[in-house]
Amino acid sequence: QKEVEQNSGPLSVPEGAIASLNCTYSDRGSQSFFWYRQYSGKSPELIMFIYSNGDKEDGRFTAQLNKASQYVSLLIRDSQPSDSATYLCAVNGGTYKYIFGTGTRLKVLA
C-alpha cells in the first residue's frame, strides 16, 4: 500500500515567520512531488512541484526533496494570514495518477 503521510496540524505560526510543512512517502519509486494549497470550500491550487533532490525556490515558497530519506517539505517564508489553508502533498511514480496526503492545516496568526 503506497502511502503519503502528513501531520494534520493545525500548524500555527506568527505572521512573518517561516512555516515548515513536511510530507513522507512510502514508495521509493516515486518520481514527482507536488504541493497544493486548498482554502476551505475551494479546490486545490498547485503551488510547486519538484522532481530532483535538493531545493527549488519560487518566490516565498521553497520545496525540498530528499529521496534517500523519502521526504519532501515546503517552506513558506514571511508567512501571511492569507497563507492560512490546508496544504496537500501529492506524489506519483511517473504516471499521471497521484497519491495524496491528508493535508496539513496551517494557521498564520496576525
Added chain:
Amino acid sequence: GAVVSQHPSWVICKSGTSVKIECRSLDFQATTMFWYRQFPKQSLMLMATSNEGSKATYEQGVEKDKFLINHASLTLSTLTVTSAHPEDSSFYICSASPGLADSYEQYFGPGTRLTVT
C-alpha cells in the same frame, strides 16, 4: 495558463434524478483528466481517470454505472451522477494534466458542490 473550469459550480437536485458536471481545460489540451470527490474535512478521493477517446478507469469501490464519465475531446470531460441519492452529496472536483513529457502536474477545476435532496 493552465486554467480548468467546471460547470455548474453548485447544483441541487432531487433524489433519483441525474446530474451532469462538465470539466474543461481552457488553455491547454488535456491528455488525461481526473475526477475526485471530497467530503467535508476529508482529503481528496480519486474516483476515476479518463483519457480522451477511451473508457475511464475507475478506482476500486466506485460504481462505473452510477458515475458515468465521458472524455470526448482533449478539452472536455463530463461526469454524470445517475439516480442521485443524498449520500452522493459531495464536492466533486476535476483535474486535468497537459501530458507533457516528464511533466505530471494536475490542474484542478474550481469544483462542483452537489446537494441531493
